[in-house]
Amino acid sequence: MPKAANGRTRDAVRDLPILASPVPEHPLDAQMTAARVARYRQVLLRRTGRIAVVVEDCHDPHNATAVTRTCDAFGINRLHVIVGETPYRVNRRVSGGSHHHVNIRTHVDIEEAYAELRRDGFKIAVSGLSDDALAGPQHLLPVLKSQPLALVFGNEHTGASEFADSQADMRFLIPMVGFAQSLNVSVSAAITLYTLRQEALTNATEGDLSDEQQRQLYDEWVRRYRGEAGEKYLRRLGRGDEPLDVYHP
Known part of the structure; x- marks a missing residue:
């Protein structure tokens, strides 16, 4: 990833044009930073x-x-x-x-x-x-x-x-x-x-994943990121989805 003037890693996604995402608000969004929530959506838009x-x-x-x-x-x-x-x-x-x-x-x-x-x-x-x-x-x-x-x-x-x-x-x-x-x-x-x-x-062109594919991948990514804590939170909310197998290679 590119380096900022202070030598720290700079998030290149922030330099890209912000596109409208088809991914709706997710129950786990509140458990992540606004920057991560935005980045996940923008990355998916370009997949x-x-x-x-x-x-x-x-x-x-x-x-x-x-x-x-x-x-x-x-x-x-x-x-x-x-x-x-x-x-x-x-x-x-x-x-x-x-x-x-x-x-x-x-x-x-x-x-x-x-x-x-x-x-x-x-x-x-x-x-x-x-x-x-x-x-x-x-x-x-x-x-x-x-x-x-x-x-x-x-x-x-x-x-x-x-x-x-x-x-x-x-x-x-x-x-x-x-x-x-x-x-x-x-x-x-x-x-x-x-x-x-x-x-x-x-040109930071928009990708070709369908809206449904983006929504599905977003759900997988955020649940994987939050792990078991996220699954417990979703169960407390009464979400009826089958638990995602958290990937631990």
């Missing part, structure tokens, strides 16, 4: 559901968590992590809380993730060095304008699996001119997402 990120075979919790933070920073709501038989662990120091605000979906294998993405209407683009790879993520922009797009990033050393590559709709690469021909997965994701989101980020 996109048209881009999903898929991380395959990333066993380093640092790298996987860094991708989560990257998704949050660029307004991506949906992250798929292929974990195999290994539980997904969040590195809290790296996350900075981002894992609370990104929809993280874990899968045993890439086949399961692809099936879900196909059902939801996504085109799938995998990062790799194949001969038919588009030279630069900017070439994915025309696809994104017509259809939701899932971006698949494989292992830093071996790349995407054979299934991930062969079953993707297209391939792309980040051109490099040095001796290195691969990047850390979080760096690759950051370059790609910034390229695809540059216009929206520069």
